[in-house]
Amino acid sequence: MFPAENLRDWRGQKVIDPDGDKIGDLEAVYVDTATDEPSFVTVRVGFIGRHRLIFVPLAGATVKPDAVRVRYDKKLAGEAPAIDLDGELVAVDEPRVFAHYGLPYTPGAGGERRLARR
Incomplete structure (x- = not known):
């Protein structure tokens, strides 16, 4: 895995699925509070006036010169729990984010x- 401080440099870059399809643009990095390692990113998706941030796990992700490639497909990511652009993930919704991807x-x-957002 790559350090969180390096991944923050990718804010605004595209996030793609294993097939190279663009999911959206990387907005923020969330670390696992137990390990302080990057765990999820929020990805900006939607259309003008209707943007939202979806959560996508970083496990198995790789950095390409122009994108972050995650191991989850665009359809699954697009159906992930989301927050408003100026919103925050509330504690009671955290389990839903993990469950969506089948993660413990x-x-x-x-x-x-x-x-925790970094």
Whole structure:
């Protein structure tokens, strides 16, 4: 995996699926609070006036010269839980983000959140 500080440099770059189809533009990086490693990105999708941010996991992602390639297809990502452009992921919605991709979700021992925006 690549360091979060390097991935932040990719803000605004396109995010593509395994087939090279553009999902959207990278907006923000979310790290796993237990490891401080990049875990998800938010991707800006939609049309003028109707944009939203979807969550896409970084596990298995690779960086190309002009894009970040994730291992999830565009259709699955497009159906992912989303927030408004100026919104934030609330704690009660975190499990839904993980479940959408079939990923296990375990909060911290004290009920801490798993994702933090960097």
